[in-house]
Amino acid sequence: xxxxxxxxxxxxxxxxxxxxxxxxxxxxxxxxxxxxxxxxxxxxxxxxxxxxxxxxxxxxxxxxxxxxxxxxxxxxxxxxxxxxxxxxxxxxxxxxxxxxxxxxxxxxxxxxxxxxxxxxxxxxxxxxxxxxxxxxxxxxxxxxxxxxxxxxxxxxxxxxxxxxxxxxxxxxxxxxxxxxxxxxxxxxxxxxxxxxxxxxxxxxxxxxxxxxxxxxxxxxxxxxxxxxxxxxxxxxxxxxxxxxxxxxxxxxxxxxxxxxxxxxxxxxxxxxxxxxxxxxxxxxxxxxxxxxxxxxxxxxxxxxxxxxxxxxxxxxxxxxxxxx
Amino acid sequence: xxxxxxxxxxxxxxxxxxxxxxxxxxxxxxxxxxxxxxxxxxxxxxxxxxxxxxxxxxxxxxxxxxxxxxxxxxxxxxxxxxxxxxxxxxxxxxxx
Numbered sequence: 001x002x003x004x005x006x007x008x009x010x011x012x013x014x015x016x017x018x019x020x021x022x023x024x025x026x027x028x029x030x031x032x033x034x035x036x037x038x039x040x041x042x043x044x045x046x047x048x049x050x051x052x053x054x055x056x057x058x059x060x061x062x063x064x065x066x067x068x069x070x071x072x073x074x075x076x077x078x079x080x081x082x083x084x085x086x087x088x089x090x091x092x093x094x095x096x097x098x099x100x101x102x103x104x105x106x107x108x109x110x111x112x113x114x115x116x117x118x119x120x121x122x123x124x125x126x127x128x129x130x131x132x133x134x135x136x137x138x139x140x141x142x143x144x145x146x147x148x149x150x151x152x153x154x155x156x157x158x159x160x161x162x163x164x165x166x167x168x169x170x171x172x173x174x175x176x177x178x179x180x181x182x183x184x185x186x187x188x189x190x191x192x193x194x195x196x197x198x199x200x201x202x203x204x205x206x207x208x209x210x211x212x213x214x215x216x217x218x219x220x221x222x223x224x225x226x227x228x229x230x231x232x233x234x235x236x237x238x239x240x241x242x243x244x245x246x247x248x249x250x251x252x253x254x255x256x257x258x259x260x261x262x263x264x265x266x267x268x269x270x271x272x273x274x275x276x277x278x279x280x281x282x283x284x285x286x287x288x289x290x291x292x293x294x295x296x297x298x299x300x301x302x303x304x305x306x307x308x309x310x311x312x313x314x315x316x317x318x319x320x321x322x323x324x
Numbered sequence: 325x326x327x328x329x330x331x332x333x334x335x336x337x338x339x340x341x342x343x344x345x346x347x348x349x350x351x352x353x354x355x356x357x358x359x360x361x362x363x364x365x366x367x368x369x370x371x372x373x374x375x376x377x378x379x380x381x382x383x384x385x386x387x388x389x390x391x392x393x394x395x396x397x398x399x400x401x402x403x404x405x406x407x408x409x410x411x412x413x414x415x416x417x418x419x420x
Binding site: 241244245247248249250251253304305306308309312313315316317319320 | 325329330332333336337339340341342377391392393396397400408409410
């Protein structure tokens with residue numbers, strides 16, 4: 001089989017999301033003041049006719065794009081992809097500074113899933129960009145109530161690679177909020193911040209595969225975060241068939257899948273999995289394991305997916321492959 | 325896969341497809357009824373039947389399945405849950 005070729009020139013994309021009023025714009029301003037992240041192109045999505053946030057963010061006018069035609073997740077295929085492609089074209093032509101990454105700030109009501117899907121589904125975008133992180137902001141003071149009332153906020157938390165608790169200077173995160181976040185997304189590392197003070201390097205580091213794994217499954221009202229871990233390397237064919245089976249039967253209910261897997265054919269190098277809805281990102285081989293833990297770890301976030309189905313399906317497929 | 329393991333997997337799949345059905349262990353496999361009442365049985369194939377691994381049976385019909393994924397596809401069709409989104413995945417091994 002031929003190796004997977006990963007273009008090195010892809011620009012990292014970071015998505016900052018969070019419900020209304022969680023401090024996304026404040027965070028973005030802080031990030032752009034950091035010299036290490038000043039060379040970022042910023043796409044701001046505002047849900048309204050007057051793009052106020054645009055004026056609040058101190059960034060180069062050339063690389064600050066405001067998309068205010070509606071909620072980004074609703075118009076994502078046209079607006080986001082075209083914006084990214086246009087920016088890349090202008091970068092290539094030297095019409096804008098050679099930015100090193102793209103930061104997308106979603107509207108407070110956006111569902112991140114279609115945004116992530118667009119980043120991966122449009123081949124023109126995917127060949128030049130790679131999703132590094134989804135950072136979801138949660139207001140420490142109001143987060144518990146917001147998560148209880150608003151499904152948009154739940155989905156934003158579920159799909160996060162990292163959760164940032166904001167406004168902790170006003171109110172420390174309460175146990176109720178911590179429990180809600182653990183139920184929605186046990187895998188995402190959490191950090192508390194006040195006034196947007198957080199190291200951008202923590203926010204935008206690539207990867208984000210969990211170091212966690214204390215729970216097998218957590219769920220709330222039909223959405224679930226399901227964790228699989230294995231000690232034994234998996235045959236490549238079993239992984240292939242399992243991914244196909246999941247995508248075939250879960251379809252758009254599979255909101256996100258990510259993981260590091262040891263394959264029996266090359267256990268010294270982990271393969272990174274990444275999928276959004278029914279779209280599988282090309283698998284990527286890492287040069288080495290990120291730490292001493294060489295267990296395979298996979299996290300699925302889905303709606304209405306029975307919690308034991310992924311593990312049962314994998315076990316059945318693996319048994320067949322080993323028996324063939 | 326033991327009959328209880330098969331029952332649990334198929335029950336999960338039916339729940340995923342939002343098909344109300346009770347699955348129970350039956351002789352040599354599992355049994356269930358499709359929403360229209362049609363009785364269905366899934367049995368493990370004998371070793372000499374390879375490459376067939378599973379039989380999906382309904383009155384007057386016996387469908388061979390060569391894999392658990394084929395079985396799920398056949399069952400999904402049999403219970404009227406429509407078709408899934410068939411996609412090809414590929415795991416390319418690293419060089420060296």
